[in-house]
Amino acid sequence: MRLLCVSVLVALSALLTTPARAAQAPAPEPVCKVGEKRLGELSGLVSDGDRWYAINDGGTKIEIFVLGKDCALQRVISNQADPYDVEDLARDADGTLWLADTGDNRKQRDTVALHAVTPQGKGTLYRLTYPDGQHDTEALLLDRSGTPYLITKNVLGSAEIYRPTGKLASPGPTVLEKVGSVALKSTDTQGGPVGGIGSVLVTGAASTADGKVVALRTYTDAYLFSAPDGDVAAALKREPVRVPLPGEKQGEAIAFEPDGTLLSASEGVGESIRAVRGAAGLVAPAENSSDSSGSPGQSADGQSGDSGVPMVPALGIAVVVAGGLLWGFGKLRRRR
Structure with missing residues (x-):
């Protein structure tokens, strides 16, 4: 039975893989290797231009590792708050670091949380609730005003986008609202722990310093979106x-x-931080891609149409996911 599931998984993954032509971007260049043993599950990263800030997946207290651009550890910003499952990191205009305590693989959390931490380690907790049940979320974006956006990791469909309905309250909870979704096409880029389906799972997010380009990543690819007015x-x-x-x-x-x-x-001691030079400049002006209503337009790689997963029977997608679960997807653990 297991062999059959694996065979079905491979076959249906091939059907899902209809890669769009990638932008003419330089290949990622290794900058340095992360040798710090306490940072073996690197899940979130931001830069202030002079140094990098990194966080682990999960953890039992807030720890933000400050790295030089040679990957050498300079210091650790810590706070005794006990998070459930930290997944991503963002930095606002005043230097506050925002940790997305939003992981929920088993869909059992009544609330998720954001931790706002100053460079001195002072933390503020903001609890959040979804309007439509539990979600596993590994990606956080902040817009120019500091409003947070959470983008879910969804193995059965498009990633959903949520933001608070009002000003964040501490400890809250503040109710979130769904403001959209994004579907990514499967690609043939190699990497990740779960095969081809990993190319559509959103595992992180980032924005440029001016907020004019926002990015989502999967296990295998980054997707850059034009945001000329900062509207995420x-x-x-x-x-x-x-x-x-x-x-x-x-x-x-x-x-x-x-x-x-x-x-x-990537997670893993000894893995490299890599750089794609000039990546933000690859994004075409918004008027050349699509309008704010979400109508599909011409992409920067010359393709048109929506950005959804190619049409395959829903049953096929379910079998792919089931096979993936039997063949290692369950290894993506969460400690609590």
């Missing part, structure tokens, strides 16, 4: 530019340098 919800309705990030064992972290260089990183 509108940006994620536009046709993205795809930047392949091949060869990462479990790629979950993504960030932008102030000059528009895209950074990516």
